Amino acid sequence: MPKMSSEAAAPGRRMTLHGPTMGTRWSVSIDVGNAVDLSALQQTLAVAVEQVDQQMSPWKPDSDLARLNRAAVGEWVALPAEMLEVLDCALDVNRLSAGAFDPCVGALVDAWGFGAVRDAPDAQAIRLAREAMPVAAHECIELDGPAGRARKHSPLQLDLCGIAKGYAVDRMALVLQQHGVRHALAALDGELRAVGAQASGKPWAVALERPEAGRRAVHGVIALEDLAVATSGDYRRYLDVEGARLAHTMDPRRRAPVRNMVASVTVLARTCMRADAWATALLVAGADEGLAMAQGMRMDVLYLLRRAERLTEVGLGRFDQSGHNSTNS
Known part of the structure; x- marks a missing residue:
């Protein structure tokens, strides 16, 4: 964490704040137009991101997500x-994506070795997790917003990793606005919001990463203004099992x-939470189904597909x- 004085930053400067969270780091670039107390801003940003992690982490046994997962059906x-x-956004995207995005994959994530339980696939756990998966997540979880509560209608295990980081970026954007910051870029992994x-x-100018395992390279550049972007792919977190690469x-x-043939999917949206969830949904759906789905909803989407050992761009909006108005390959 950078050392900040309690003095306000002078106008007209580009500042960067950052800190650890969720096994990675968050960062914010700010063009300071008015005097901003960087120390207070740094602390508030860190608290906002940590709150999301504390509530929604599947790795923390005392998180709110863990409490909901342990609760009895109907409680x-x-x-x-x-x-x-x-949760409301996750269930909405679950319904709109015909199940391609599903917050009820927690048991599957653990069984295949990507969660907190094990670091390799377990055949028996996979079989049990498959049998326990609900047909439609949005029909198995009931939310009561006014009362501040939720309950499960079947024994399921929730995982919000496909949406929580995007929401954390939205929370950072809100903190920035509350502190009077008008020009900033908030980032957490492949999720960003301007x-x-x-x-x-x-x-x-936001770099679009080239989807190659083991190296960092730029595929193109995306221009953002009052907009969020999220990218999901198969090239960062994976397991090698008997010569096969299993994406997380x-x-x-x-x-x-x-x-499938999808190397990565990039989605633009007004909120990073929704961009994050839809990037996951469209990665799962694959190119044909995903593009039809995105076109029907008039989304801004860029697929990078592996075809004949080459990367092919297919874009909408x-x-x-081929993204020539938004990216430079």
């Missing part, structure tokens, strides 16, 4: 408003790690025409 569980907001444009008036993203309909 109402008191939950914070932030987690109810994320607050306004740069102070110069130009959009924020679960395909809830196959009850197994996603396996702002990424149409």
Whole structure:
């Protein structure tokens, strides 16, 4: 964490704040237009991100998510408003994506070796997790927003890793706005959200990573202004099992790690939470189904597909025409 004085930052400067969270790091780039107390801002950003992790982490036994997972079927569980907001969005994307995004994959994630329980696939655990998967998540979880509670209608295990980081970025954006920051870029892994444009008036330039395991390279650049972007792919977290590479993203309909020609999917949306969830859903859905789904919802989407040992771009909305208006390959 950078050392900050309690003095306000002078206007007209580009500042960067960052800190650890969720096994990675969050960061914020700020063009300071008015005097900003960087020390107070740093602390508030860190608290906001930590709150999301404490509520929604599947790795913390005392998280609100863990409490809900341990609760008996039919038992109402008191939950914070932030987690109810994320659950509501997760169930909405589950319904709209015909199950391609599913927050009920927790047992599958653990069984295949990507969770907190084990670091390799377990055949018996996989069989049990497959049998326990609900047909439709949005029909198996009931939310009561006014009362601040939720309950399960079947014995399921929730996992919000496909949406929680995006929500944490949204929380950072809210903190920035509350502190009077008008020009900033908040980031957490492959999820980013722009607050306004740069102070110069130009959009924020965000690198689109080339989906290659073991190396970091830029595939193109995306321009962001008051917009969020999220990317999901099969190239960062995976397991090598008997010569096969298993991606960490679960395909809830196959009850197994996603396996298709999609190298990565990038989605633009007004909130990073929704961009994050849809990037996961469209990765799982695959190119044909995913593009039809995204087109029907008029989404801005860029697929990078592995075809004949080459990467092929297929884009919609702002990424149409192979992304030439939004990316530089």
